[in-house]
Amino acid sequence: MAFEPESETTEPTDDGTSTADPVGGSAASGDPEISVATGTGSSSSTASGRTVIESRDLSVYYGETRALQDITLEIPEKRVTAMIGPSGCGKSTFLRCINRMNDLIESARVEGEFYFEGKNVYDDDVDPVALRRRIGMVFQQPNPFPKSIYDNVAYGLRIQDDGGDIDAQVEQALKRAALWDEVNDQLDESALDLSGGQQQRLCIARAIAVDPDVLLMDEPASALDPIATSKIEDLIEELA
Ligand SMILES: Nc1ncnc2c1ncn2[C@@H]1O[C@H](COP(=O)(O)OP(=O)(O)OP(=O)(O)O)[C@@H](O)[C@H]1O
Ligand SMILES: [Mg+2]
Known part of the structure; x- marks a missing residue:
């Protein structure tokens, strides 16, 4: 399944509560497949709203199957941004693009651009290991090392x-x-x-x-x- 958003990012409401706007391709028909909710968290005084992560026309394929289609999305810094949508719509796939964890999936292929701090993370000179030091990840299933x-x-x-x-x-x-x-x-x-x-x-x-x-x-x-x-x-x- 693919979701095909229009370019849209939500803004926090004045009282700091989250808003959620659909960005799914089917949103126009009133049946959104995925939503992005952005809140200010507790430290709203430090929130500037500057875009820190941005995808442009991002598509991801697993083999011949397209999991994401032309995603254009901006995510602000110092916010909690949540992606909400049904199973299989591509939330994990999108997340894994941000720190290039999809590189580890042999069949995965990424098209389009994905910026972190204004730099395309898919440029040849980006070291994925260094990128992952700046963009940490916690997975659905706990995966502690077999250590103390x-x-x-x-x-x-x-x-x-x-x-x-x-x-x-x-x-x-x-x-x-x-x-x-x-x-x-x-x-x-x-x-x-x-x-x-x-x-x-x-x-x-x-x-x-x-x-x-x-x-x-x-x-x-x-x-x-x-x-x-x-x-x-x-x-x-x-x-x-
Ligand atoms: N490693 C993979 N190989 C092939 N197809 C995959 C792989 N990972 C995900 N997909 C496919 O890509 C699509 C998006 O999957 P993804 O895991 O990103 O969805 P999700 O929104 O995170 O779902 P869930 O809520 O169940 O975690 C699905 O159709 C899924 O079957
Ligand atoms: Mg998932």
């Missing part, structure tokens, strides 16, 4: 090696992901022994520990119970 809880969060920090206090950064990331209280006395134990919801919050801690410019979350709470979901929603609001 501590090492999962410290992994990217050690690679980054910015001279910071790694213990303190690990603690801070786990606190922001609402996991610290549950794991602070078992940091050396395997991440794989955590519950699914705890593993997902660990993956979020791992992603935010390196302080990415953008955090992509692909239905991060679908494996979580309502309490853990609400913690993640609070975190998303805090990050905005």
Whole structure:
């Protein structure tokens, strides 16, 4: 299935609540396939609304099958932007274009342009690994490394090696992901022994520990119970 949006981005309302406008190709017929909702989050005073991510006439194919068709979309910085639409309409495909995770799918082919901070991420001189350091991702299914809880969060920090206090950064990331209280006395134990919801919050801690410019979350709470979901929603609001 493909969605074929007209160029359209939503604006936050004055009171900071989110708006959602359809951008699906069938929107004109009153039956939108996908919507984009943009909110200001809790720190609206810092929000400038400058476009940070922009796709232009983006189409994605898996083999001969076109999953996305001519998507033109602008996403502002310092906002929470949500993509809403039915299963299979291409939300994950679009997200994976932003940090070139589709490169890892052999059959995937991208046409059109995709800009991050004004640079086309599909230009030949863009290093996808460096790009993914700036644009972190949390997937639908938790995917912790088969390492200790501590090492999962410290992994990217050690690679980054910015001279910071790694213990303190690990603690801070786990606190922001609402996991610290549950794991602070078992940091050396395997991440794989955590519950699914705890593993997902660990993956979020791992992603935010390196302080990415953008955090992509692909239905991060679908494996979580309502309490853990609400913690993640609070975190998303805090990050905005
Ligand atoms: N690796 C792949 N190989 C082939 N086709 C794929 C692949 N990934 C996705 N597709 C197809 O591309 C289309 C869009 O899929 P995508 O996963 O982006 O949808 P989605 O909106 O994220 O759905 P969901 O809400 O179920 O996660 C679907 O038709 C899907 O079958
Ligand atoms: Mg998906």
